[in-house]
Amino acid sequence: DAGVIQSPRHEVTEMGQEVTLRCKPISGHDYLFWYRQTMMRGLELLIYFNNNVPIDDSGMPEDRFSAKMPNASFSTLKIQPSEPRDSAVYFCASRLTGSYEQYFGPGTRLTVT
Amino acid sequence: GENVEQHPSTLSVQEGDSAVIKCTYSDSASNYFPWYKQELGKRPQLIIDIRSNVGEKKDQRIAVTLNKTAKHFSLHITETQPEDSAVYFCAASTPRHGQNFVFGPGTRLSVLP
Numbered sequence: 001d002a003g004v005i006q007s008p009r010h011e012v013t014e015m016g017q018e019v020t021l022r023c024k025p026i027s028g029h030d031y032l033f034w035y036r037q038t039m040m041r042g043l044e045l046l047i048y049f050n051n052n053v054p055i056d057d058s059g060m061p062e063d064r065f066s067a068k069m070p071n072a073s074f075s076t077l078k079i080q081p082s083e084p085r086d087s088a089v090y091f092c093a094s095r096l097t098g099s100y101e102q103y104f105g106p107g108t109r110l111t112v113t
Numbered sequence: 114g115e116n117v118e119q120h121p122s123t124l125s126v127q128e129g130d131s132a133v134i135k136c137t138y139s140d141s142a143s144n145y146f147p148w149y150k151q152e153l154g155k156r157p158q159l160i161i162d163i164r165s166n167v168g169e170k171k172d173q174r175i176a177v178t179l180n181k182t183a184k185h186f187s188l189h190i191t192e193t194q195p196e197d198s199a200v201y202f203c204a205a206s207t208p209r210h211g212q213n214f215v216f217g218p219g220t221r222l223s224v225l226p
Contacts, residue, residue: 033213043157043202043216055211091156100145100212104156 004105006092012111018080021108023092024073033102034067034077035091043091049075082112115140117205119217126193127225134220136203137185145206146179146186147214152199160201161188193224 005024013019025032034046047057052069060067064083069075079086089109093102116139126132138146144165149157163170163177163186170177174193179186190197200221204214 031211042218045213045215048211048213050211056213100206101147101159101162102214104149104158106156 004092004094004103006090006105006108008108009106010109010111012113013082014113015083016081017112018078019082019086019110019112021077021090021092021110023075023077023105025075025092025094026096026103027073029094029096029103030072031095031097031102032069032075033093033095034075035093035104037089037091037107038087046077079110082110084112086110087112115143115205115207115210115215117203117215117217119203119220121220122218123221123223125223125225128193128195130193132188132190132193132197132222132224134188134201134203134222135185136187136205136217137183138205138215139184140205140207141181141184142209143205143207145212146177147204147206148175148177148188149202149204149216150199151202151219157202190222193222195224195226198222198224 007022033048037043046059047067049069067077089107091107092105095102119136147162150160151157161177163179174191176189200219202219203217206212
C-alpha cells in the first residue's frame with residue numbers, strides 16, 4: 001500500500017486566496033483525520049470523519065476552514081480566505097476500525113504571505 | 114477534555130546513554146497511549162504504544178511504562194544512537210472521544226556522538 005497520500009506537498013499563496021489541501025487515506029481505512037502542526041500549538045486535531053461522515057469538527061479554527069469527504073478515498077481541507085496565521089504543516093491521517101493506530105501522510109507545508 | 118503534558122521539552126544525551134521522556138494525562142477514561150517519532154521535515158510515525166490494561170511494553174531498545182493511578186506514562190530509550198535524534202510526541206486516547214488522539218507538546222531529543 002502506498003500509505004496516506006497528500007497533495008500538494010508545499011503550497012505558497014497570498015493572503016486572501018483560497019487554498020485546497022487533498023488527502024487519500026489508506027485503502028480500507030474508515031477513519032480520516034486532519035491535523036495542523038505549528039511550533040506554538042503543536043499537533044492539533046481539526047476534524048475527523050468516520051465512513052465519510054464528519055463526526056467532530058470542534059477543532060476547526062473558524063468558518064474560513066471547511067472539510068469534505070465525498071467518498072472513501074478522498075478528502076479535502078479548504079481555507080477561504082487564507083491568512084498568514086494559517087501558515088503551518090497540515091497532516092492527514094487514517095485508521096481502521098478496531099485498530100487505534102493512526103497512519104500519517106507526508107503533510108502539506110502551507111505558507112501564506 | 115483531555116490534557117496531555119510532556120517533559121522535558123528538550124533533551125540532550127550522549128550516544129549510548131539512556132533517555133526518558135515523561136507524559137501526564139488528565140482523563141482517567143483514556144485507554145490507549147501511543148508514542149510517535151517525527152524526524153525533521155517528516156511525518157509522525159508510531160514507535161510504540163500501550164493500552165491501559167498493561168503496565169509495561171518493550172520493543173528492543175524502547176519501552177513504555179504506564180501508571181494508571183498517577184495518570185502518567187513514560188518512554189525509555191536505551192543505548193541511544195544518533196538516528197534516535199528527533200521530536201517525540203506522546204498522546205492519550207479516550208473511547209468517548211472516538212479514540213482520537215490528544216498530543217503532548219513534544220520533546221526534542223538530541224543524541225550527541
